[in-house]
Amino acid sequence: MPSLSPSLKSALSGASTTKSVILGRGGLTGLGRTFADRFPGKAAIIVADLNTWAAAGERAQHELTGAGVSTLAPHVFETSGKLKANADYARTLAAGLQDRDCIIVAVGSGVLNDLGKYASGILGRPYLCVPTAASMDGYSASGASLLDGGFKRTLPCPPPEAIVADLDVIAAAPAKMAGWGYGDLAGKLVAALDWHIADALGEDRINPVPFALVQDNLDQWLSNPLGIAKGEPDAIEDLISGLLISGFAIQAHGDSRPASGSEHQFAHLWEMEGLTVDGNPASHGACVGLATVTMLALYDHLLAADVVGAARAAIALPQPSEPQLRARLEALFTLDHVREAAWLEGKAKLIDVGMLRARRERIAAVWPDLQNVLRARFMSAADMAAKLAATGTPTRPEQMNMSIESLERDFHRAQFVRRRYTSLDLLRDTNLYDTLVSRTFAPSGYWRNAA
Numbered sequence: 001m002p003s004l005s006p007s008l009k010s011a012l013s014g015a016s017t018t019k020s021v022i023l024g025r026g027g028l029t030g031l032g033r034t035f036a037d038r039f040p041g042k043a044a045i046i047v048a049d050l051n052t053w054a055a056a057g058e059r060a061q062h063e064l065t066g067a068g069v070s071t072l073a074p075h076v077f078e079t080s081g082k083l084k085a086n087a088d089y090a091r092t093l094a095a096g097l098q099d100r101d102c103i104i105v106a107v108g109s110g111v112l113n114d115l116g117k118y119a120s121g122i123l124g125r126p127y128l129c130v131p132t133a134a135s136m137d138g139y140s141a142s143g144a145s146l147l148d149g150g151f152k153r154t155l156p157c158p159p160p161e162a163i164v165a166d167l168d169v170i171a172a173a174p175a176k177m178a179g180w181g182y183g184d185l186a187g188k189l190v191a192a193l194d195w196h197i198a199d200a201l202g203e204d205r206i207n208p209v210p211f212a213l214v215q216d217n218l219d220q221w222l223s224n225p226l227g228i229a230k231g232e233p234d235a236i237e238d239l240i241s242g243l244l245i246s247g248f249a250i251q252a253h254g255d256s257r258p259a260s261g262s263e264h265q266f267a268h269l270w271e272m273e274g275l276t277v278d279g280n281p282a283s284h285g286a287c288v289g290l291a292t293v294t295m296l297a298l299y300d301h302l303l304a305a306d307v308v309g310a311a312r313a314a315i316a317l318p319q320p321s322e323p324q325l326r327a328r329l330e331a332l333f334t335l336d337h338v339r340e341a342a343w344l345e346g347k348a349k350l351i352d353v354g355m356l357r358a359r360r361e362r363i364a365a366v367w368p369d370l371q372n373v374l375r376a377r378f379m380s381a382a383d384m385a386a387k388l389a390a391t392g393t394p395t396r397p398e399q400m401n402m403s404i405e406s407l408e409r410d411f412h413r414a415q416f417v418r419r420r421y422t423s424l425d426l427l428r429d430t431n432l433y434d435t436l437v438s439r440t441f442a443p444s445g446y447w448r449n450a451a
């Protein structure tokens with residue numbers, strides 16, 4: 001079995017829950033031993049769908065029994081189309097396993113991993129994950145993104161205790177799935193820019209180890225989009241490593257900040273509102289990819305703006321009252337559950353007038369240095385779009401069943417998705433929101449000119 005790269009090893013050592021990872025060609029051959037070591041005396045139950053059963057599930061079952069692990073009959077979701085990320089499936093699964101002394105082995109990508117993770121969380125048991133595509137960073141992260149009451153929510157549950165990733169399986173997944181994973185990784189660039197802002201303002205200090213785990217390797221992970229499109233083994237290994245390490249950085253930090261900034265706020269908004277593309281729920285990584293281009297186009301204008309002057313001019317500006325905020329959210333959000341979530345997050349952003357004044361003074365004081373830090377890390381929207389396009393990931397709103405106009409409107413909605421301080425909050429605090437968003441969408445701006 002190939003040994004783990006130094007970066008993956010160091011990421012794993014800081015993970016709070018995950019204890020063991022196998023990553024390499026033929027990785028599945030290590031499944032039985034890993035399961036037996038981690039869960040001595042326990043039975044295994046494979047959770048898969050028809051596709052992932054064929055891709056890896058059957059082999060996984062064979063490897064487990066070959067290592068002397070007792071197995072229950074696999075739970076295979078027999079759907080003709082794409083398996084729905086329905087939290088009720090996980091609840092039913094958990095109820096059925098309540099009286100069986102077994103551990104779930106989730107074989108699949110986003111949906112199956114989330115179903116297995118959430119069912120295990122309900123049962124209060126650890127689980128093992130066998131990723132079948134390099135499509136998102138949720139394999140090694142806590143929380144499951146599932147439809148609950150018809151809408152996508154992040155339901156709390158622990159990450160897997162062990163991950164067995166076979167590169168032969170992952171490289172055989174549909175090429176567009178690797179493009180989604182690349183989109184999820186691309187977002188880490190905006191996440192870093194946003195964290196630098198929150199750090200400089202004293203809102204949310206950078207946690208050096210999780211930050212470095214992602215950012216020290218990100219350029220390497222994003223360096224070979226064509227190789228990813230072609231399914232080259234080295235490129236796919238870099239991609240899945242990056243996705244796993246991002247999840248471990250989340251585990252080490254305790255929340256998703258190392259892997260998620262304003263770009264994920266757009267993605268979560270679209271997911272919560274049930275965006276579909278070609279009749280299927282939009283994939284997470286494709287949402288993050290488009291949102292990353294969207295935020296980089298905005299950053300281009302932010303980095304050129306007179307932020308110091310704007311912060312000073314805004315020093316005494318009032319913030320909305322709670323009733324004004326409520327009225328604004330009524331106008332911005334039509335779906336009740338999204339509006340209520342936005343209300344909780346938006347209300348948390350209303351701060352004491354004195355604190356707001358101090359924050360604006362601090363923006364004016366730190367911006368010259370902060371601007372240099374951000375410029376050093378910045379990549380243009382056009383450059384990022386070219387990389388994403390090389391992997392086949394959407395870079396334009398029309399490819400995601402959206403118009404340029406709705407993307408512009410979403411700028412005013414995404415800021416309410418999370419209370420976490422990002423560049424969107426800096427725009428609000430400096431009163432630059434409308435000006436810079438309009439510039440991005442103006443006839444001379446990125447969206448009206450990018451091919």
Ligand SMILES: [Zn+2]
Pocket residue numbers: 136137184264284288
């Ligand atoms: Zn993500």
